[in-house]
Amino acid sequence: MDALLAYTVTGIFTGAAYAIAASGLVLTYSTTRVFNVAHGALGMLMAFVFWDFSVRQGLPSWLAFVLVVFVVAPLIGVFVQRVLARGLGEAPVGVGLVVTVGIFVGVIGLAQQIWPPAARPLNQFFNQSGTHIGSLFVTWHQILTIALSGVVAVGLYFLLTRTRVGASMRASVDNPELLQLYGGRPDVVAALAWAIGTSLAALAGILLAPIVGLDYYSLTLLVINAYAAAMLGKLKNLPLTFVGAMGLGLIQAYAVGYLPSDAAFSGLRAVVPTLFLFAVIVLMPQAQLRIGQVKGIVSAPVASLGRSVSFGGVLVFAVAVAVVFLSNSNILLLGTAATYAIVMLSLVLLTGYGGHVSLAQFSFAGVGALAYAKLDSPNLLGLLLAAVIAAFIGALVALPVLRLTGLYLALSTLAFGQLMDKLVFQDSHAFGFNGTLTAGRLSVLGIRFTDTGSYVVLMSIFFVLVAILLLALRRGQLGRVLVAMRDSQAGCATLGLDVRWLRVGLFAASAGIAGFAGALFAGLRGTIGAQDFQFFSSLLLVLVAVVWGVTSVTGAALGGMFLMLLPVLQSDNPSIAGLAFAVVGFGAVALGRDSNGLANRLFVIGRFLRDQAFEVVRSMPDLRGDQDLDAEPDLASDEREVTDHAAAASH
Amino acid sequence: MSVPILEVIDLHAAYGRIEVLRGVDLTVPKGAVVALLGPNGAGKSTLLKVISGQMKQTSGDVHLGGVHVQNPKPDELARLGLTTIPEGRSVFPNLTVEDNLLLVSYAGVPARDVMDTAYSYFPQLHQRRSQLAGTMSGGEQQMLAMARALASDPALLLLDELSMGLAPLIVDELYETVARIAQSGVSILVVEQFARTALRVSDYGAVMSGGRIVMTGEPNEIEKDMADMILGGVL
Numbered sequence: 001m002d003a004l005l006a007y008t009v010t011g012i013f014t015g016a017a018y019a020i021a022a023s024g025l026v027l028t029y030s031t032t033r034v035f036n037v038a039h040g041a042l043g044m045l046m047a048f049v050f051w052d053f054s055v056r057q058g059l060p061s062w063l064a065f066v067l068v069v070f071v072v073a074p075l076i077g078v079f080v081q082r083v084l085a086r087g088l089g090e091a092p093v094g095v096g097l098v099v100t101v102g103i104f105v106g107v108i109g110l111a112q113q114i115w116p117p118a119a120r121p122l123n124q125f126f127n128q129s130g131t132h133i134g135s136l137f138v139t140w141h142q143i144l145t146i147a148l149s150g151v152v153a154v155g156l157y158f159l160l161t162r163t164r165v166g167a168s169m170r171a172s173v174d175n176p177e178l179l180q181l182y183g184g185r186p187d188v189v190a191a192l193a194w195a196i197g198t199s200l201a202a203l204a205g206i207l208l209a210p211i212v213g214l215d216y217y218s219l220t221l222l223v224i225n226a227y228a229a230a231m232l233g234k235l236k237n238l239p240l241t242f243v244g245a246m247g248l249g250l251i252q253a254y255a256v257g258y259l260p261s262d263a264a265f266s267g268l269r270a271v272v273p274t275l276f277l278f279a280v281i282v283l284m285p286q287a288q289l290r291i292g293q294v295k296g297i298v299s300a301p302v303a304s305l306g307r308s309v310s311f312g313g314v315l316v317f318a319v320a321v322a323v324v325f326l327s328n329s330n331i332l333l334l335g336t337a338a339t340y341a342i343v344m345l346s347l348v349l350l351t352g353y354g355g356h357v358s359l360a361q362f363s364f365a366g367v368g369a370l371a372y373a374k375l376d377s378p379n380l381l382g383l384l385l386a387a388v389i390a391a392f393i394g395a396l397v398a399l400p401v402l403r404l405t406g407l408y409l410a411l412s413t414l415a416f417g418q419l420m421d422k423l424v425f426q427d428s429h430a431f432g433f434n435g436t437l438t439a440g441r442l443s444v445l446g447i448r449f450t451d452t453g454s455y456v457v458l459m460s461i462f463f464v465l466v467a468i469l470l471l472a473l474r475r476g477q478l479g480r481v482l483v484a485m486r487d488s489q490a491g492c493a494t495l496g497l498d499v500r501w502l503r504v505g506l507f508a509a510s511a512g513i514a515g516f517a518g519a520l521f522a523g524l525r526g527t528i529g530a531q532d533f534q535f536f537s538s539l540l541l542v543l544v545a546v547v548w549g550v551t552s553v554t555g556a557a558l559g560g561m562f563l564m565l566l567p568v569l570q571s572d573n574p575s576i577a578g579l580a581f582a583v584v585g586f587g588a589v590a591l592g593r594d595s596n597g598l599a600n601r602l603f604v605i606g607r608f609l610r611d612q613a614f615e616v617v618r619s620m621p622d623l624r625g626d627q628d629l630d631a632e633p634d635l636a637s638d639e640r641e642v643t644d645h646a647a648a649a650s651h
Numbered sequence: 652m653s654v655p656i657l658e659v660i661d662l663h664a665a666y667g668r669i670e671v672l673r674g675v676d677l678t679v680p681k682g683a684v685v686a687l688l689g690p691n692g693a694g695k696s697t698l699l700k701v702i703s704g705q706m707k708q709t710s711g712d713v714h715l716g717g718v719h720v721q722n723p724k725p726d727e728l729a730r731l732g733l734t735t736i737p738e739g740r741s742v743f744p745n746l747t748v749e750d751n752l753l754l755v756s757y758a759g760v761p762a763r764d765v766m767d768t769a770y771s772y773f774p775q776l777h778q779r780r781s782q783l784a785g786t787m788s789g790g791e792q793q794m795l796a797m798a799r800a801l802a803s804d805p806a807l808l809l810l811d812e813l814s815m816g817l818a819p820l821i822v823d824e825l826y827e828t829v830a831r832i833a834q835s836g837v838s839i840l841v842v843e844q845f846a847r848t849a850l851r852v853s854d855y856g857a858v859m860s861g862g863r864i865v866m867t868g869e870p871n872e873i874e875k876d877m878a879d880m881i882l883g884g885v886l
Binding site: 164167168170171173174175177178179180181182183184185 | 703705724725726729730734735737741743744745746750753754755756757758759762799
């Protein structure tokens with residue numbers, strides 16, 4: 001009985017912290033239509049600031065608390081809304097996701113840069129003291145958290161339903177222009193919502209930090225659990241969000257207490273929130289089509305078959321030459337880049353053409369690698385089977401959310417990524433906890449590519465083949481349907497296109513390509529483990545893909561190189577490891593609005609140079625023509641003629 | 652003659668490279684109702700957008716109450732007594748009637764007075780005060796919009812296409828409300844395609860075509876000549 005009570009108190013405490021974080025998320029989403037993936041990361045950042053104020057600077061805890069929650073966090077919230085997330089509400093869902101994932105990664109990088117990894121103990125408020133309720137010891141910290149969640153709940157409810165500012169917060173979602181005509185200020189209202197939202201994230205972060213420890217990832221991911229709670233209220237309903245948060249906290253506490261403690265269940269505990277999120281998303285009612293959102297992006301040019309084949313040939317040749325001169329470790333890096341580039345091709349299909357965001361592409365690659373290693377038939381058939389298995393898993397992820405679009409689909413991939421990360425890959429039937437598997441090098445038609453150099457050339461050939469396939473697809477009818485689906489779901493619906501199965505197919509194909517890349521990677525490395533396919537890398541992948549251009553094959557190739565160089569750069573210069581993340585994250589924030597990315601700018605430069613070259617060629621006869629025209633009227637030309645004659649005469 | 656509440660002088664405005672207003676001159680005297688008529692694409696709504704601060708002109712001036720306004724923000728104008736009812740239903744569909752009225756108080760009238768005025772003019776709205784505005788009929792939504800025009804006590808009221816998508820009977824009722832607002836001394840500029848309905852409540856009329864005011868005058872003159880003017884222009 002005492003144990004049950006103890007778990008219940010823990011559950012309510014965690015639930016209260018989730019509730020505080022989740023209500024902040026709901027507030028920002030319901031006023032600006034921006035789903036802030038970085039909500040958890042901001043909470044983590046604020047917890048570090050709190051540590052800095054209270055422990056490193058030695059301020060009293062209460063003062064640090066007030067400073068962070070009421071000064072620093074609101075300011076950061078306003079900054080994020082004004083500068084980083086400006087205008088995202090009207091942008092396509094994918095853009096909003098990419099930009100906020102950019103903030104997420106950037107904030108983690110920033111925190112690592114400012115506060116390098118070290119042990120940072122943080123005490124609970126009131127120095128762990130507490131009181132006895134019956135026979136149970138409850139810390140004041142826990143009571144404070146539970147009380148604060150109540151204050152937040154009542155306060156937010158009052159703000160939103162009983163005040164004019166609250167009414168204009170809800171009004172600004174409907175129609176900000178109209179709100180202006182009423183005399184309201186939508187930008188002020190949005191800034192206020194983000195200020196409060198970030199404060200709540202900070203509050204949750206500070207309250208949770210003493211319990212889970214000051215860690216960049218676990219604190220961030222803990223607040224991600226708030227997503228699950230917020231989903232229960234469909235990101236709008238505050239009371240349901242509170243119910244969801246409390247329920248989640250309790251389930252989690254009971255899972256810790258009552259699930260059998262053998263290995264099979266140990267992973268399960270960590271993914272309770274993820275399963276909860278997945279269940280809520282699956283049970284969500286049909287999403288309504290958003291009408292009047294035809295904001296198609298200008299697509300990057302699609303290369304013709306001839307051009308793509310010749311460029312591909314050049315690429316393979318370049319790799320073949322490079323392999324001869326590079327050292328073995330660098331060849332391995334080149335192979336890694338090829339893997340990343342193929343995974344990015346899967347994003348070109350899914351995000352660039354299809355307009356959906358997947359936050360778990362590396363998990364699919366991991367599935368492919370796992371299948372390849374387990375099948376243990378290192379030939380084309382094994383490779384293909386690995387890709388098919390990954391595609392099948394991709395379809396399984398997309399199936400339950402057949403009815404949902406955009407944000408919910410992306411969040412279900414996020415849940416899937418976490419599930420694979422914490423549960424499946426760690427399982428003893430898969431890679432095992434911190435374990436690895438061995439995989440053989442691929443043999444094609446009996447020829448075994450044991451030499452790393454030739455294997456990497458083979459990988460580059462595969463990259464080119466997949467790229468040519470994708471471009472052919474994009475040029476054809478299916479490609480047009482995909483782009484139509486991306487630009488206007490409502491338009492497709494009125495044309496009678498059933499886009500749901502197409503979406504599942506698209507997801508499967510994309511996961512298949514990623515799995516294919518993963519299988520190739522397994523063959524390249526020989527030994528692979530769960531740490532090669534971490535969930536966080538998938539986020540980086542999306543960001544890098546968008547920065548370099550997710551609508552073009554060139555962007556994928558450049559992005560693959562970049563993503564390979566990033567960890568190399570970080571391990572060469574550990575002092576700026578965090579900064580590198582921050583640069584990628586905030587780079588994506590800056591460039592995320594144009595998903596054609598840097599590659600498209602290169603195309604523009606390329607076209608400009610080509611046009612210039614043509615201009616020179618074309619202007620040559622023109623110049624002569626100009627001279628002829630000039631020659632007639634003026635005297636100077638007569639003189640020139642004379643000198644010309646003179647020159648001719650001297651010959 | 653007193654200073655006109657609105658004076659537009661040689662106003663030009665463009666969407667990108669497409670010029671929509673090509674030198675508009677228009678005056679609304681204090682306390683008068685002016686009907687702005689004209690065919691689709693004449694630039695009527697664009698003119699209202701510039702006056703209400705939603706769009707920037709490329710050249711020309713707008714004087715409100717004798718004051719030259721430069722780059723105004725729509726929310727500032729709204730709080731200074733310019734009430735704009737834009738095209739379509741100008742209510743917030745996901746807010747209740749009462750929340751909608753609460754937001755009217757940004758115009759400077761206490762929320763209690765706003766609701767008193769609204770409910771006394773339109774008792775129907777009182778019955779529906781906790782219903783979402785989007786779930787009401789088109790006529791009721793427009794009623795709510797008119798309640799805002801009434802209750803916000805504006806110095807100048809801009810009305811854009813009140814009749815859009817409504818039954819003629821309801822349009823007549825709405826214009827009766829406009830006449831009532833006009834009697835309380837509010838200056839009104841009303842944009843309308845149904846000329847006859849609008850002219851009935853107006854003191855002056857102006858016809859716009861091709862981005863210019865092509866005709867101004869008393870309502871009966873306008874009604875007589877407008878068809879010739881516009882059709883003549885086409886033929």
